Amino acid sequence: MGKPSSIDKLPPDILEQLQELLRDPRVTQLEATRRINAILAEQRLAPVSKSAVNRYDLKMREAGEKLRQSREVARMWIGKLGAAPQGQVGNLVNEILRTLAFDLSLKLQNEELTAESLPGVISQVKGLSLAVQRLEASSTMNVKREAEIRKQALEQAAAAASETARDAGVSPETIKRIQRDVLGMSV
16 A cells, blocks of 8 residues: 555645646646645645646546446446336346446455455445435335236226227127237236
8 A cells, every 4th residue: 555645644624725726627736736836835845746736637537437438338328228127227236336346346456456445445435326226225126116007007998998989889799808808908
């Protein structure tokens, strides 16, 4: 486990200013470094190096690119599975969680996670897993509720149709056949 970089040691308000400067396309890394070091000097804090700012900027850009890619993939799959049965969406989310767990184990092996950051990451994965479990349970409940509503609507329609057919003089056998063949009801 490596020691924290000079950027990691920055006070949160100064780190936020650095992030804003690095996001601004009109500001170069050198200019961002100069401005942050001026703020640090005013507060009698140690300056940051150009290479530390460069490493941080690269790391943030890589993280941003990964986030953009994951959103793109999610958009694609949601578009593809949006109308699919809930089980398929749940399977996709479960596969994503498995991949995330595998990626975390690789990061642990490569010592990319520190003893300080690991509990937070594990807590986030647990929270995500619990949220997925609740989402899947809620989806299942919604599917059951929709099926029950459809069944009740069909029964009401069948009762109304049967009454209308009886009033029109249709035979009871024909009414049963309509209920069975057209409405899919067992009589």
